[in-house]
Amino acid sequence: MKITYNWLKEYVAFDLDPVELADMLTMLGLEVEAMEPVGQGMDDVVVARVLEKRPHPNADKLSLCKVDNGVEVLDVVCGASNFSQGDTVVLAQTGATLPGNFKIKRSKIRGEESCGMLCSEKELGLADESAGIMVLAGSLPLGTPVFDALGIKDTIFEIGLTPNRADCLSSIGIAREIAAKLGTTIRYPETECKESDTPVEAKITVTVDASDLCPRYAARYISGCRIAPSPEWLVSRLTVLGIRSINNVVDVTNLVMMELGQPLHAFDCAQLAGQSIVVRRATEGELFVTLDSQSRQLTAADLVICDAERPVALAGIMGGENSEISADTTTILLESAQFQPISIRKTSKRLGLHTESSHRFERGIDREGVLNALNRAARLIAELSGGVVAKGYLDVAAEMVAPAPILFRPERANALIGSNLTGDQMARLLSCLGCTVEPTVTGALQVAPPSYRVDIEREIDLVEEVARLNGFSTIEATMPVAQVVSDRPTAHQSLEKRVRDLLVAAGMHEVINFSFTAPGMADRLLLDEQDPRRSSIGLLNPLMVEHSIMRTSLLPGILETVSRNMSFRSLDLRLFEMRRIYLPQAGEDMPHEPLCITGAITGSRDGDSWTGSGATLDFYDAKGILEFILSNLSITKVTWVADNPEPYYHPGVSCSFMAGAVRLGSVGELHPVVLDNFSLEKPVYCFEIDFDALLKVAGSSVEITAPSRFPDSTRDIAVLVPTDMSAEKIVDCVRSVKAKEIEDVSIFDVYVGKGIPDGCKSIAVRIRYRSYERTLTDEEVEAIHGKIIANLINKLKVSVR
Amino acid sequence: MREQLEQLKHEALAAIEAGGTEEAFQEVRVRFLGRKGELTALMKGLGSLSPEERPLVGQLVNTVKDEIESRLGLALEAAAAKARTIRLESEKIDVTLPGRAPAKGTKHPVSLVIEEVCDIFAGLGFSVAEGPEIEHDWYNFEALNFPPEHPARDMQDTFFVDNNLLLRTHTSPVQIRTMLQRKPPVRIIAPGTVYRCDSDATHSPMFHQIEGLMVDRNIAFSDLKGILTVFTNQLFGQNTGVRLRPSFFPFTEPSAEVDIACVICGGKGCRVCKQSGWLEILGAGMVDPEVFRHVGYDAEDISGFAFGMGIERIAMLKYGISDMRLLFENDIRFLRQF
Numbered sequence A: 001m002k003i004t005y006n007w008l009k010e011y012v013a014f015d016l017d018p019v020e021l022a023d024m025l026t027m028l029g030l031e032v033e034a035m036e037p038v039g040q041g042m043d044d045v046v047v048a049r050v051l052e053k054r055p056h057p058n059a060d061k062l063s064l065c066k067v068d069n070g071v072e073v074l075d076v077v078c079g080a081s082n083f084s085q086g087d088t089v090v091l092a093q094t095g096a097t098l099p100g101n102f103k104i105k106r107s108k109i110r111g112e113e114s115c116g117m118l119c120s121e122k123e124l125g126l127a128d129e130s131a132g133i134m135v136l137a138g139s140l141p142l143g144t145p146v147f148d149a150l151g152i153k154d155t156i157f158e159i160g161l162t163p164n165r166a167d168c169l170s171s172i173g174i175a176r177e178i179a180a181k182l183g184t185t186i187r188y189p190e191t192e193c194k195e196s197d198t199p200v201e202a203k204i205t206v207t208v209d210a211s212d213l214c215p216r217y218a219a220r221y222i223s224g225c226r227i228a229p230s231p232e233w234l235v236s237r238l239t240v241l242g243i244r245s246i247n248n249v250v251d252v253t254n255l256v257m258m259e260l261g262q263p264l265h266a267f268d269c270a271q272l273a274g275q276s277i278v279v280r281r282a283t284e285g286e287l288f289v290t291l292d293s294q295s296r297q298l299t300a301a302d303l304v305i306c307d308a309e310r311p312v313a314l315a316g317i318m319g320g321e322n323s324e325i326s327a328d329t330t331t332i333l334l335e336s337a338q339f340q341p342i343s344i345r346k347t348s349k350r351l352g353l354h355t356e357s358s359h360r361f362e363r364g365i366d367r368e369g370v371l372n373a374l375n376r377a378a379r380l381i382a383e384l385s386g387g388v389v390a391k392g393y394l395d396v397a398a399e400m401v402a403p404a405p406i407l408f409r410p411e412r413a414n415a416l417i418g419s420n421l422t423g424d425q426m427a428r429l430l431s432c433l434g435c436t437v438e439p440t441v442t443g444a445l446q447v448a449p450p451s452y453r454v455d456i457e458r459e460i461d462l463v464e465e466v467a468r469l470n471g472f473s474t475i476e477a478t479m480p481v482a483q484v485v486s487d488r489p490t491a492h493q494s495l496e497k498r499v500r501d502l503l504v505a506a507g508m509h510e511v512i513n514f515s516f517t518a519p520g521m522a523d524r525l526l527l528d529e530q531d532p533r534r535s536s537i538g539l540l541n542p543l544m545v546e547h548s549i550m551r552t553s554l555l556p557g558i559l560e561t562v563s564r565n566m567s568f569r570s571l572d573l574r575l576f577e578m579r580r581i582y583l584p585q586a587g588e589d590m591p592h593e594p595l596c597i598t599g600a601i602t603g604s605r606d607g608d609s610w611t612g613s614g615a616t617l618d619f620y621d622a623k624g625i626l627e628f629i630l631s632n633l634s635i636t637k638v639t640w641v642a643d644n645p646e647p648y649y650h651p652g653v654s655c656s657f658m659a660g661a662v663r664l665g666s667v668g669e670l671h672p673v674v675l676d677n678f679s680l681e682k683p684v685y686c687f688e689i690d691f692d693a694l695l696k697v698a699g700s701s702v703e704i705t706a707p708s709r710f711p712d713s714t715r716d717i718a719v720l721v722p723t724d725m726s727a728e729k730i731v732d733c734v735r736s737v738k739a740k741e742i743e744d745v746s747i748f749d750v751y752v753g754k755g756i757p758d759g760c761k762s763i764a765v766r767i768r769y770r771s772y773e774r775t776l777t778d779e780e781v782e783a784i785h786g787k788i789i790a791n792l793i794n795k796l797k798v799s800v801r
Numbered sequence B: 001m002r003e004q005l006e007q008l009k010h011e012a013l014a015a016i017e018a019g020g021t022e023e024a025f026q027e028v029r030v031r032f033l034g035r036k037g038e039l040t041a042l043m044k045g046l047g048s049l050s051p052e053e054r055p056l057v058g059q060l061v062n063t064v065k066d067e068i069e070s071r072l073g074l075a076l077e078a079a080a081a082k083a084r085t086i087r088l089e090s091e092k093i094d095v096t097l098p099g100r101a102p103a104k105g106t107k108h109p110v111s112l113v114i115e116e117v118c119d120i121f122a123g124l125g126f127s128v129a130e131g132p133e134i135e136h137d138w139y140n141f142e143a144l145n146f147p148p149e150h151p152a153r154d155m156q157d158t159f160f161v162d163n164n165l166l167l168r169t170h171t172s173p174v175q176i177r178t179m180l181q182r183k184p185p186v187r188i189i190a191p192g193t194v195y196r197c198d199s200d201a202t203h204s205p206m207f208h209q210i211e212g213l214m215v216d217r218n219i220a221f222s223d224l225k226g227i228l229t230v231f232t233n234q235l236f237g238q239n240t241g242v243r244l245r246p247s248f249f250p251f252t253e254p255s256a257e258v259d260i261a262c263v264i265c266g267g268k269g270c271r272v273c274k275q276s277g278w279l280e281i282l283g284a285g286m287v288d289p290e291v292f293r294h295v296g297y298d299a300e301d302i303s304g305f306a307f308g309m310g311i312e313r314i315a316m317l318k319y320g321i322s323d324m325r326l327l328f329e330n331d332i333r334f335l336r337q338f
Helices: A005-011 A018-027 A171-182 A232-240 A247-261 A341-351 A358-365 A367-385 A410-415 A423-432 A457-471 A491-506 A553-567 A619-632 A674-676 A691-697 A727-735 A778-796 B002-018 B022-033 B038-048 B053-090 B109-122 B151-155 B175-181 B219-234 B289-295 B310-321
Strands: A002-004 A029-038 A045-055 A063-068 A073-078 A090-093 A106-109 A112-114 A153-160 A195-199 A205-208 A214-221 A266-267 A276-281 A287-289 A294-299 A305-306 A311-314 A334-337 A388-391 A394-397 A406-408 A436-439 A445-448 A572-579 A596-600 A636-642 A647-659 A662-670 A685-690 A713-722 A742-751 A760-769 B134-136 B165-167 B186-195 B206-216 B244-250 B253-262 B277-286 B304-311
Touching: A002 A005, A002 A232, A005 A018, A005 A171, A005 A247, A018 A153, A018 A171, A018 A691, A018 B244, A073 A112, A112 B304, A171 A423, A171 A445, A205 A214, A205 A394, A205 B175, A214 A276, A214 A367, A214 B206, A247 A358, A247 A367, A266 A311, A266 A367, A276 A334, A276 B253, A305 A341, A311 A619, A334 A367, A341 A358, A358 A491, A367 A388, A406 A410, A406 A457, A410 A423, A410 B219, A423 A436, A423 A445, A423 A457, A457 B244, A457 B253, A491 A572, A491 A596, A491 A691, A553 A572, A553 A596, A596 A619, A596 A691, A619 A636, A619 A647, A619 A662, A662 A674, A662 A691, A685 A691, A713 A778, A727 A742, A727 A760, A727 A778, A760 A778, B002 B022, B002 B038, B002 B053, B022 B053, B022 B109, B038 B053, B109 B186, B109 B206, B109 B219, B109 B310, B175 B206, B175 B289, B206 B219, B206 B310, B219 B244, B219 B253, B219 B277, B219 B304, B219 B310, B244 B277, B253 B304, B277 B289, B277 B310, B289 B310, B304 B310
Parallel strands: A195 A388, A205 A276
Antiparallel strands: A002 A153, A029 A153, A045 A063, A045 A090, A063 A073, A106 A112, A214 A334, A214 A388, A214 A394, A266 A334, A276 A305, A287 A294, A305 A311, A406 A445, A436 A445, A572 A596, A596 A685, A636 A647, A647 A662, A662 A685, A713 A760, A742 A760, B134 B165, B186 B206, B206 B304, B244 B253, B253 B277, B277 B304
């Protein structure tokens, strides 16, 4: 909503500069989002007259002008052609700075001297587009700064209005707020119009057949109008508000709408069959051409304004091409009405037709202001077009019961605000806002809000008004007095934080990808046709097809992130994402949104460090991250099962991992086809953790054993085994010797190569022996160790080297 | 014998004097004090002395022995110290070479801000609540006093899943879900992902909010001001200016936008705060009685406040990020810095 400083001054007296005024409006809840000075610091842009205009000798499209600025005659080269000798124009003299920091300098254009520039509305910041330079009324004094001469030196405020403040969609509305805050009064614009003796009833009729959608319809009749361009003051006022000038009649309807907030419409009465207006619902499928030349198909829910035969306007939204004001119009039917907000909103939304008029009607206009706006516009149209207003007006209004006054309890208001105002102070604040306030015996107040405040219906609305007008800054900051409640984080929340901390401690970087993804991700992941992750939730109105379905896996997002980073030559990556996925649930209307964890690592293990081995990350780095997390969560009995868990992994370099019977997730090298599908140039190792499964097994209490105080004894064994024998099998075999002296079994080397037969590998196992009771003797250790070796040879049929 | 002892002592001390290295001193020890050393050999002659002389010479032998021992000890210590100094001087590394650091990991800035905000509110007795991101229209709009066809719905461009389900446009539905589950008092903070049909340099179709809700007896708007002042001072530093100005949200009344003094220019006016000196960081207000009616609370008996803030906005201010898109591009060169 745009409003100007000068315009506000016409309605209310205040002693504030534009910055102070903006601050006051903002603190009243009418946020000034931008302030734009008009014509300020542009005193070198003056009114001038073209004394002579002749073609430029060296350019077809330019002309040489001699221009009188009231003091001297200057040579100016001009590219526009829409003016002639004798016209009054706008001259930006050398030294002037136009909007956009465009400095005017003395220059030579194609060899001819130019001491300034003749300006268009666009160049002055008065219009978004203009054809040619601005030609002014001849009566303006030469040499006067043009913004002074036109009276448009001003400040435009752009106000971000909240949807509840329909009453402020007008300059009078904003002025009312200023007056309320300052405790002063408003000067309302003149609305009295001179009428002829012809009664309006003799000229036009109005019938409302849908009073539920049109509670009030008022009209006046004006004859003898001359349609002409609007005077300069009207054009410039509309221009600063961002409204294009059309003609003197249409401009008045727009001006009064911006002034009083009441949308108006002027019909060419000669085009109205039967000189009558009928307000009715459209018939299903009815076609209607609006002012913008678009043919609209209507439904029975839409409201139309018709003449005796056909629709002539889409009620409250836009007029029709068939009855618009044209150059030949002489008689006018002027409409000022109230339409039902929801109906206007539905039609406007369905047709995608949002106008200044529909914007106001769907928020609710002032029912009591309908006639006022009608009279104000009729007066101005008569004044500007020379028309004659017929006597009286038509006013078809449905019976309206005035809403009951609202009971307002000052002590309740103080309790909610935390203030300490007296009932009298609150009554005064509400009166300033235009409310009628009556005291009652209980100390409560009976408050009737003004008709333009359609948003005030309840006591709480009045509480807000009191707090707002008195100023939020006057409210002291206090700390609430509240009960102590015990409410520690849930197990889910604690584990989520703990796992995120552990992943970070493991050197991983957290990423956040969009929850929506592109169709076809399941194919890129090589998922089976029956895979439940193929069934996803789609959006009805996505911004783009790449963001049209809710993800069922975190993997595509993180792989695209890896790919994007690789394209920037960031090749060493350890990324994880810990977010929700969205799975449709059969028989439930709400989807399931489980938390998932996915990691992806690729590149070198130690970066480019001089201490590094230059080795690249592999499966065991990914597995190691999982082991680090699981052991930190005290989940110790984990099994790793090479069950080819997912189609997107390398079948031989992937596994599931379980805690008992609970499957926790999977880890593996990405399948080469998937690498290609995501344009990944290097091997990538991924893992996925099912958070809910983790939650089931995490958090069991930890049992601590006190360390033994006796020395240990270690023995190493190297066994030669077939390549496909798992290390786990060997460790299990060692452990199967149930001796409490076996403190630890670790694999410290796996070797394939020189000296090892084909199809075999050497696995080196270190066993640490220790007793809780005494220092073990060599004989005791050897006895157990011998059993272990015998077991390995007998049970696993391996050779011990 | 006495002369021999004197002679021996003299020779031993001279040898110590002449020594220098640890090895040389060890040789001196062996030569004079060893089992087959000169002093031992000399002591064998003690037996041939008279009983009167024997204790006196014996004493003298001990004195000489002690003297040699102590001089030798000092000399050895000095030699060891010297050798150590030489070794330490020769062992010099380049401390400017990088160390073997464990790989550094980072949390996403959005997670960092969520954790920090939740921590501050945990200290004020607020617990964390969560809710679904794919939400019913009723929880997201109607129960929050956005009637169907109300212009306030235009404030939030919505992604729809079907007629009834949508991607939540704010974390406020968590208020409704929480109040339907519990009786007052309620003190929750609800971080989460939200969605709006909007995308440019300052809008992302997916972003994050944190919602706060406190409901109890006798909660006033002034308490909201108090809590938010404490919060902003903890998040942005003590004495950060805070101002509340009237605004509108369907689910609160009175409603306020909360501004802090611009953290970039300190309130003098800069590009970030559009010369106003203030930065809008959250929306807040007293819970509207209509919302209490929807969840079955008695608005005459209890009152409460709610507030909500955009995490990305706070992250951008805290870390000086100028383009919101950086937060979701996940460039490792960006993430690594947190």
